[in-house]
Amino acid sequence: MYWVLIRASLFRKKIRTFLTIASISIAFLLFGLLHSMSSIFTGTLQGMSADIIMVMPKYNMMGTQPYTTVEYVKSIEGVEKVTHMTMLSSDMIGSMFDGIVFAVDENFYDVYGRFQATEEYQQAMRLRPDGALVGRLLADQKGFKIGDKVRIKANSRNEDGTFNWEFEVVGFYTVAQYTGDEMGIIANYKYIDDSRLSMKGTTSYIMAKVLSPELADSVSNKIDKNFENSDRATRSGPENQIAMEMVGEFGDIELIMNLILSAVFFTILLVTGNTMSQAVRERTADLAVLKSIGYGDLQLFISVMLEAFIIIFSGLILGLGLTLLMIPAIVAASQGMAEDVLYLSSSSILLAFSIGVFVSFVSAFMPAWQALRLKVVDALAKG
Amino acid sequence: MKQILAILGMNLRTILARSGSSIVIIIGIAGSVAVMVSLLAMAEGLSKTIASTGEEDRVLIFRDGANSELSSGIYLPNVAIIENMPGIRKSEDGPMISAELFTIIDLKKKGADDTSNLPLRGVEPMSFKIRPELKIIEGENFTPGRAEIIVGKGANNQYEGLDIGDQIKVRDSMVTVVGIFSTGGDVHESEIWADLAGSQGFFRRENSASIAIAQMDNSSVISDFAVALELDPRLELKVQGEAEFYSQQSSGASTVIEVFGYAVAVIMAIGAIFAALNTMYTAVSTRLVEIGTLRAIGFHGSSVLFALMVESMVLALLGGLLGAGISYFIFNGYTVSTLASGSFTQTAFDFAVTGSIVSQGLILALIVGFLGGLLPARRAAVQDITEALRAI
Numbered sequence: 001m002y003w004v005l006i007r008a009s010l011f012r013k014k015i016r017t018f019l020t021i022a023s024i025s026i027a028f029l030l031f032g033l034l035h036s037m038s039s040i041f042t043g044t045l046q047g048m049s050a051d052i053i054m055v056m057p058k059y060n061m062m063g064t065q066p067y068t069t070v071e072y073v074k075s076i077e078g079v080e081k082v083t084h085m086t087m088l089s090s091d092m093i094g095s096m097f098d099g100i101v102f103a104v105d106e107n108f109y110d111v112y113g114r115f116q117a118t119e120e121y122q123q124a125m126r127l128r129p130d131g132a133l134v135g136r137l138l139a140d141q142k143g144f145k146i147g148d149k150v151r152i153k154a155n156s157r158n159e160d161g162t163f164n165w166e167f168e169v170v171g172f173y174t175v176a177q178y179t180g181d182e183m184g185i186i187a188n189y190k191y192i193d194d195s196r197l198s199m200k201g202t203t204s205y206i207m208a209k210v211l212s213p214e215l216a217d218s219v220s221n222k223i224d225k226n227f228e229n230s231d232r233a234t235r236s237g238p239e240n241q242i243a244m245e246m247v248g249e250f251g252d253i254e255l256i257m258n259l260i261l262s263a264v265f266f267t268i269l270l271v272t273g274n275t276m277s278q279a280v281r282e283r284t285a286d287l288a289v290l291k292s293i294g295y296g297d298l299q300l301f302i303s304v305m306l307e308a309f310i311i312i313f314s315g316l317i318l319g320l321g322l323t324l325l326m327i328p329a330i331v332a333a334s335q336g337m338a339e340d341v342l343y344l345s346s347s348s349i350l351l352a353f354s355i356g357v358f359v360s361f362v363s364a365f366m367p368a369w370q371a372l373r374l375k376v377v378d379a380l381a382k383g
Numbered sequence: 384m385k386q387i388l389a390i391l392g393m394n395l396r397t398i399l400a401r402s403g404s405s406i407v408i409i410i411g412i413a414g415s416v417a418v419m420v421s422l423l424a425m426a427e428g429l430s431k432t433i434a435s436t437g438e439e440d441r442v443l444i445f446r447d448g449a450n451s452e453l454s455s456g457i458y459l460p461n462v463a464i465i466e467n468m469p470g471i472r473k474s475e476d477g478p479m480i481s482a483e484l485f486t487i488i489d490l491k492k493k494g495a496d497d498t499s500n501l502p503l504r505g506v507e508p509m510s511f512k513i514r515p516e517l518k519i520i521e522g523e524n525f526t527p528g529r530a531e532i533i534v535g536k537g538a539n540n541q542y543e544g545l546d547i548g549d550q551i552k553v554r555d556s557m558v559t560v561v562g563i564f565s566t567g568g569d570v571h572e573s574e575i576w577a578d579l580a581g582s583q584g585f586f587r588r589e590n591s592a593s594i595a596i597a598q599m600d601n602s603s604v605i606s607d608f609a610v611a612l613e614l615d616p617r618l619e620l621k622v623q624g625e626a627e628f629y630s631q632q633s634s635g636a637s638t639v640i641e642v643f644g645y646a647v648a649v650i651m652a653i654g655a656i657f658a659a660l661n662t663m664y665t666a667v668s669t670r671l672v673e674i675g676t677l678r679a680i681g682f683h684g685s686s687v688l689f690a691l692m693v694e695s696m697v698l699a700l701l702g703g704l705l706g707a708g709i710s711y712f713i714f715n716g717y718t719v720s721t722l723a724s725g726s727f728t729q730t731a732f733d734f735a736v737t738g739s740i741v742s743q744g745l746i747l748a749l750i751v752g753f754l755g756g757l758l759p760a761r762r763a764a765v766q767d768i769t770e771a772l773r774a775i
Contacts, residue, residue: 013668019661023411026654030647059487059500060453153447163447163619229555231587249499249722249729256422260647263414264654271658274407278665 005290005303006310009279020275021315027268028319028352029326034257035348036327039341040247048178048240050213052112053079053220055206056242058233064202065232067193073208076222078215083111084203086189088154088165101132101152102204103189112207114176115186121171129191132167135182136174141335144169150185157197165192177340213238265355268312273363276308280367287371288379301372308364309357316356320349386682390690393673395697401669404662405698411658412702412751413709415651416744420710422644423743424734429721430637432732436569437625440602441513444595444612447619452485455593461618462595470608472598474512481509482592484582487728488553488575490542492720499720500728501538503553503575505582505592513598514566522547522562527578533562535572537731541720545575553577553585570629573720573731596625632723652751655702659755663695667763674763675771684764691760692753699752703745710744711736 010017055073057063064086074082085108088101106126109117117125117133125131134144144150148169158165167187175181193200210216220236227234237245280287287300323344331338398405444465449455462482465471472479484505489498508527511517525531532553534545544551549560558577566572583589599605602624609622667674674687714734723730 015664016661019657019664023654023657023661026650026657030650030654033650034647059489063453231554245497248497256425259421260418263418264651267411267414267651267654267658270407270410271661274403275661278404 002299002303002306005300006307009283009303009307010310012279012283016275016279017311020272020311021318023271024268024312024315025318025322027264028316028356029322030264030319031261031352031355032320032323032344032348033326034261035351036323036342036344038254038257038345038348039343048243049114050216050238050240051210052239053208053210053216053223053236054239054242055208055220055223055234055236057204058224058227058235061246064199064204065206065234067201067203069227069232069234070203070206072226073206073223076208076219078210078212078219080209080211081107081111082206082208083108084189084206086192086202087204088152088156088187088192100184101150101154101187102184103187103192105189108186109173111209114178115173115181116176117171117173117186121173124170125188128168128170129188130167131170131188133171133173133186134169135184135186136172137179137182137335138184139172141183146170152185156192156199159195159197161197179340180338207239265359269359269363272308272312272359273366275311276304276364276367277370279307280304280371284374284379287374288376291374291376292380297372300374301368304368304371305360305364308368309360312356312360312363316352320344320352386686387689387693390677390682390686391693394690394694398694398698401666404665408655408659408662408695408698408752408755409702409705411655412652412699412748413706415648415655415751416703416706416748417710418651418706419644419648419747420707420736420740420744421714421734422640422647423740424710424714424736425719426637426640426644427737427740428732428735429640429730431735432568432730433570433632433637433723434630435567436571436629437627439624439626440599440605441625442597442599442605442608442622443625443628444597444620444622447613447621449621452483452593453487455485457482457592457595457620459590459592461620462592464615464617465595465597465612465620468608468611470599470604470611472600476509476512479509479513479598480595481507481513481597482579482595483507483510484579484586484588484591485593486582486586486588488551490544490551492541492729493543501542501573501575502728503532503577503582503585504571505577505579507579510596513596514571516567516569517571518565519562520565522560525561525576525578527580529578530556530558530581531561532558532575532577533564534560535574535576536563536565537572537718537720538575539563540718541573541729541731553582556585558585568733570723570730573723573729648747652747655751656754659695659699659751660758662698663691663756663759664762666694667691667759671763671766671771675766675768678768679772688760688764691763692756695756695760696749696752699748699755700745702752703748706748707736707741707744711741 055065055069057065070082070084073079083105086103088103106122109115109122121133125133132150134150138144146169150167150169152165152167153163154165157163167185173182173186189203208219210219216238220238223236224234235242290300291297327342327344331342443452444457445452445455446457459482462480466478466480486503486505487500488503489500491498511524519533520536522533525533532551539545545560547560547563550557551560564572564576579592583591599608605622605624612618612620612622677687678684715736717734718731719734720729720731722728
């Protein structure tokens, strides 16, 4: 019964219905896109574990810490295994797209499971001290093959007294999640540390796997406390939390995002509210006729409300659908860098639906109320 | 023309009567313009702050292979070697070159729970001669040998406990803030400055610094100086123009914000076009009879079209102005800080709502107004007069 009424009113002005749905779907497209990027804005990257503790130099993200810190971390109760990585190319930001070069110990893949290399490639690294594994994504982009030479300018001197280092590609590594990390090159730590003249016995980041995630905080605090106020002060924390803190330092991006979304939704509210009140105003006479032939007040109220729901939810489904279509396109355009970073979580979808319900209510309530209160005599007199 | 003005006058005077739907256009456009202007103002402010740092005739000397002050290191004996190379300007106090130690300390931002990093620059007295733009705006300069620091205006604004007389802990030492300085709005205003010898003590960095800054005779001698220095096998250093170094640093983050700003604004504008189309269709359909009447008494279809287009664009312009205004009043001069690339410290900057950004916002508004008005206006202009009048 409602359907007849609603269909009639939706198709009464097809252009208007279409345009309203279109502007709402754009709003939800924007909502969807911003929310699918929220893992970047909040640093809640998938695949970052709660039971891996990162230990970084406190005052200089690109700095180094003595290797003895690795030994100290190993000695703490609750720590299962420890590995570390040493950044070799000095400028992370500048070299981001050319590949970051870092050196690791043999147990790296075992402790830090996000990075993976086949047994064959790990064996090749053991056999060749100056070997290097190239990230799959970087290899695909730059065409690295086994046997290629990689030359870099590192931040410590080689045996020949220069900062130039050369490696030979012996294989490839992949990353389970967050494909952007495949833009790197991994070398042998032992080889680097033996042959470098400066900065011997240092490393950049230490990764410790704890026995259970509940221990992560206390172990991190213990490490930081131990080196507090020394020139090797550390900043430790579960990997997932450190990632969030680092993003936080870029500024309050979430606030900016929420400001944009509020601007967007204020606009939708206005557009739909206006459309609905116009639709009701135009139909005053029709509504009066309906009432006089026996439709109840409440029935008309519900029919106006349902009309708004249908308009808003059509826009919502269209907008979120467009988002889902666009995400693979953006991932492809980023050459795979955005994979695992861009995704629409079910909580975002749920939030979109609750916003949809809220906006429908707020925008349709007044017009629906007018329909409810409409006095047949007055309305017909005007018409 | 007269016809257009007549119709336009009538349309504009009746906007108020149709305020509900007109506001939809205005607010819809104001929203997209405000978002775009704010994001662009943020990008502009950031790049202005970083790119305005540095002079063409000054150079920074880094360790070869280092791309930032933080990863660079230079031995003081090497600075003594460079000192007498040709190209560096001489003053009565000797060659204008100064070694600087760039280190990081952490303090709490106002209202924050956790600490953030900010740079502490240890400088020699010559640094103040090389950088005449640095002015002490409150208090006094530090006295070498005492545990005193001066604080940039931006750092003073953003962090707790950096007012004159406050004491902060730098590693194991307590130091006193004795002055606040300005450098004309560049990145150094987010820094803390101290005596070089003192900072080497705080950080146990005896005999070494991070970089050296030199005032050259003029910018044309830089390339010869760079070649001479880079060829010296004792040094393993490299030279970069100061202005060039900072303009390279500025590109990354502000480009990202800018691209993001344009992308969001374009998507919002598409939504605003649909809203404007909707409003203008309604505006036309409620006035079908009036428009039909006008046509019947001899007004041209083209005048009707033109007048409706102008109406839509006037509304759009109002929306654009409103949006730019909101963004200007809320954000212009608003200070925020973000992570600086290369040093991983906080750089404070002000949003800059410039004329060119506002005009970009207004152009966006006019495009939306034009596209939103075109189809409805065309429909009104070509409709059958008899049909329109029959609606009575």
